[in-house]
Amino acid sequence: MTQTMQAAVYVEPNRIVLEDRPLPQVGHGDALIRVTTTTICGTDIHILKGEYPVERGRIVGHEPVGVIEELGPGVSGYEVGQRVIVGAITPCGQCHACLAADWAQCGSKPMGGWRLGNTLDGCQAEYVRVPHAMANLTPIPDNLSDEHVLMCPDIMSTGFAGAENGHIRIGDTVAVFAQGPIGLCATAGAKLCGASTIIGVDGIAARLEMATRFGADVAINYQEDDPVQAILDLTNGRGVDVAIEALGAQSTFENCLRVLRPGGTLSSLGVYSGKLTMPLEAFAAGLGDHKIATTLCPGGKERMRRLMNVIESQRFNAAQLVTHRFSLAQIEEAYELFSQQRDGVLKVAITP
Amino acid sequence: MTQTMQAAVYVEPNRIVLEDRPLPQVGHGDALIRVTTTTICGTDIHILKGEYPVERGRIVGHEPVGVIEELGPGVSGYEVGQRVIVGAITPCGQCHACLAADWAQCGSKPMGGWRLGNTLDGCQAEYVRVPHAMANLTPIPDNLSDEHVLMCPDIMSTGFAGAENGHIRIGDTVAVFAQGPIGLCATAGAKLCGASTIIGVDGIAARLEMATRFGADVAINYQEDDPVQAILDLTNGRGVDVAIEALGAQSTFENCLRVLRPGGTLSSLGVYSGKLTMPLEAFAAGLGDHKIATTLCPGGKERMRRLMNVIESQRFNAAQLVTHRFSLAQIEEAYELFSQQRDGVLKVAITP
Amino acid sequence: MTQTMQAAVYVEPNRIVLEDRPLPQVGHGDALIRVTTTTICGTDIHILKGEYPVERGRIVGHEPVGVIEELGPGVSGYEVGQRVIVGAITPCGQCHACLAADWAQCGSKPMGGWRLGNTLDGCQAEYVRVPHAMANLTPIPDNLSDEHVLMCPDIMSTGFAGAENGHIRIGDTVAVFAQGPIGLCATAGAKLCGASTIIGVDGIAARLEMATRFGADVAINYQEDDPVQAILDLTNGRGVDVAIEALGAQSTFENCLRVLRPGGTLSSLGVYSGKLTMPLEAFAAGLGDHKIATTLCPGGKERMRRLMNVIESQRFNAAQLVTHRFSLAQIEEAYELFSQQRDGVLKVAITP
């Protein structure tokens, strides 16, 4: 085991570079994971662009698949050498928020459970220190490859939660606005929750084609059709039971409300910037019995166990989202491709 | 039974006048109620000012207490002469929305269940025709006076629903922004739901004093203190579990989010006009696991029965809200007082 | 339109016979349906055997597919000649129970919503009178045949509700005890709700084979293996999140608790007779945070609309359950086959 490692580090806006770093020290309750596969998230691009603030020098990345290299004091029930994943959100399990089932808001701070690649060094590196290891290490079933489970830590957990927190029920009609990786997982999640009519909206034909494979019954290209009118037509003016926002923009948020039936739920996954305004007539001036739920990626080892079950039982093949593969040494190139959304990229796999 | 009656009619913006009208004809499934007491709602003031559109010539009013005068074909289980109340919202019980428990959105139209004084003639009159009588007539227990139950049709049903749809639980800390009649009922509802710290916010000392009587543990006068800072101080920076908006304004909506803990619920009762914008940092850019629930007054006879039970069992005395009394002949005067919010008026009782 | 019709009538225990009957008279709020297809339910067999009491002379059957023949006063929004289904449960929508969303317990009486073939004449006949037509007639989409939708009124609604009321979530492990028509629909419902490991238990190989087609990941034949031990082995001793009872027997009820994890839900669909005893150690003496939910078939036109959506969108093909076909004239023969469970019968289609 070498004493230094390669890691992707946020240096300043528009610069994430590969650097040599000392190996993380493992403290009480921690685990050191040797990363075998990881990926880049849309949030990492926000960090890259300086839109989401992390401190300079922070190692980025929050979607680790790897092998236990070392266990700190107080960590039991695991073994060095075990293959594990760790959620993007690493709750402590023991604070007031966690004991109120608000694990993603660990420490009672907004997004407090998001530590890796945010308030602690992340996993776009050869090794990553995982805090609260007892609550966050999940062994990978032998028959699943790294790529099989690579989407569990964030994209799949988030997308599925969009369906779950929309309280989708058997027979619901659901619209999913934006069919990037999270929207695609929300589409798959809506199907798993029993939605019987799923309408996927995007502006890129390839993504809409994938939406159809993931469970969308109807795909609407907003470049060609007004999605609000099209959805109202499809539902005979009734609107949808649940609308999922998977982009983080005024237009999609607004359209969600415009197609939502009275009494329906807007399930919001997007990260908004700039301004977000309610379209009052679509919102029935506040009298439509509408619900809005926002969701940060659920984490913790029980969530990861459940998601891997879904994959193992072949209910959903998240590995389809991996379109490109890079070594860690090529990560700057990967960032370039992913931030430009070139070559039909959906998700990249990075192997240290 | 005379063949004409007096009724308060919306003539044009800023003019609601008492007119003579023919008695309503009772059709299939209808009941004719002789109104013994009714009241004026904040919504009626919006109608008066032309801010909420009803057609010219509409008899206004949606909070009837009265006596059954006549029952239409197909209405059984009631008797002429029975004292009854009818909710502000009169669901049919038989459409798709009603059969999905979205009674206030009856007919799958936004606010579709609100008929009286909106899409049908209302109850600021000597008589009112009640549609879907089987689903909407609730006998008044003998030991309750008209004023005891006068708030059930709207104010109390709405205010309590603000607490219920906030999913308030035992031990919660709750802030209620605005302590008008609905906010006061929301305060009382929060206490009934088990909130252990209730913070009432308003700018009028008399309303804050009443808030304290209705269950608020702390009363904050926003004329004197910054309510956001005061609430964060009171909760040691933690924020509240549930924030109830009971005004319908950008400032109160925004403040609700500013004092809401991650994972908390904003329960919105207000009717918004103009613009409504999300304060993105308070909204954690969409990542705070926040929920927003909007509520239109629940109606139907089962809701009314339950609310009258609350009054009968002396859990809450809604009659305290009646500060002024007028005959129907004086209703224009009552509108003047109520719309100006003079003389510390909270609610008026109108007796035809 | 003839003035008499043929109908299957309960005469006395072990005798349901075809008789001539006058056509039903349509009253206020009613519809007369000309039955085009119907079926026999397990409950009808209980009636036949005298185990479930209906009055002598009652026309049996509660699963109608047909065409509107006549509409009573007060019924609007439908047309004579329209193809419709009606749920086994026909709630009024306007009583206290219905307005509390307890539609199956209409009138606040246990099973009060079950009228057809129970407290009113049913649909194993050429015509059936449907009460509360406004709440209960659901038009059939043109592209669906009678057999496509024949399971919606009861079997599919009940089975799916077993999954829904078990609050199955994505990633759950679920056991379904008994794979008759209702258990098979519960299996399909569990899959639609996102269960990732579904274990079907029965003693008949053909049913287990069908369970696998309907979504079961594992099929256990209790004639060959102890299902409790097998399920505990499969789940590494953890037990299942939700266990569905679809038979109505002490042994299956008990086994559900024996395989249920602490905190899990037993969703009970069976109709029990004789004695039902809790296995206290499996019930953790009442300290296991277990939930038990019992369910009567949900009805009403919104439920029917949703179920037909599921079929139309090809999420589930309930028509596979129809194994035998008879004319109404042959209904006594159909009862004989179905009550004996001969020839691998699952469900029969009866066409007047």
Add this chain to the structure above:
Amino acid sequence: MTQTMQAAVYVEPNRIVLEDRPLPQVGHGDALIRVTTTTICGTDIHILKGEYPVERGRIVGHEPVGVIEELGPGVSGYEVGQRVIVGAITPCGQCHACLAADWAQCGSKPMGGWRLGNTLDGCQAEYVRVPHAMANLTPIPDNLSDEHVLMCPDIMSTGFAGAENGHIRIGDTVAVFAQGPIGLCATAGAKLCGASTIIGVDGIAARLEMATRFGADVAINYQEDDPVQAILDLTNGRGVDVAIEALGAQSTFENCLRVLRPGGTLSSLGVYSGKLTMPLEAFAAGLGDHKIATTLCPGGKERMRRLMNVIESQRFNAAQLVTHRFSLAQIEEAYELFSQQRDGVLKVAITP
């Protein structure tokens, strides 16, 4: 700090005696608490009688109020000398069950969260070692005495959970069978949840009198009246929305179902022994849409914080339940009194 301490030890059936024991050693994640007040629970009497198995030599007691004496490695955010309470249930917060919000079933074992005085040494002693201290130590507000908070760890948490898990809503009618300490807390909890008619049932007049003080609107002495008939009369045959079982006996369980309306919830708090049989006609043979929820005392520091808030805000004064006081030296005497239920004892306070 002495190196030995006095402790109440289960020796054999019918013998719990005071013994000298070495002080507990504090390990990783643990805290040592100097007990200042504790109490005896009904469960301890089951242990005493040999009805609930704990190993011989086990120090009993699971309701500690005390002062932090020592903190083990890995415990931060607390200080030696702080006054704290610890719930009867001490979840780890980090296992699969805890991360699924099933804290009482920690470790995915039935009752796995109940450690103190069960699988670990308890707190009827001068000192107690608290495992998973980060998740379980809750500072006591300065203005609350030991006796103010003494019921939080078990009786109040359990009783309130009976109301909460019954999903009591504003306007509900609720029956609570048995008005011992837990039933009384369930009665208080029902009131806090908004029940508008609460019916307390017991056979002891003094307890019924206290039930009335705790929120019961009606008190029924089953020695004088048939409680089932009385409740059906009170509710005009409708039955109650929620029935809470707070004894653990066939008769009360059965009566709960007999008074429960279709669609209602039986919330069970009792620990059952012997046989538990469903009364099938009251259970509507499984077709009444009844729910049964069983509950083990919720624990963890967030639960304790909330319960102390309820007391601090004077919503409920649990200290009223303390009827007798003993020193630890007198604990055998206290057990004798409490197990015989002499002198109107409700709860005893034990001070080491």
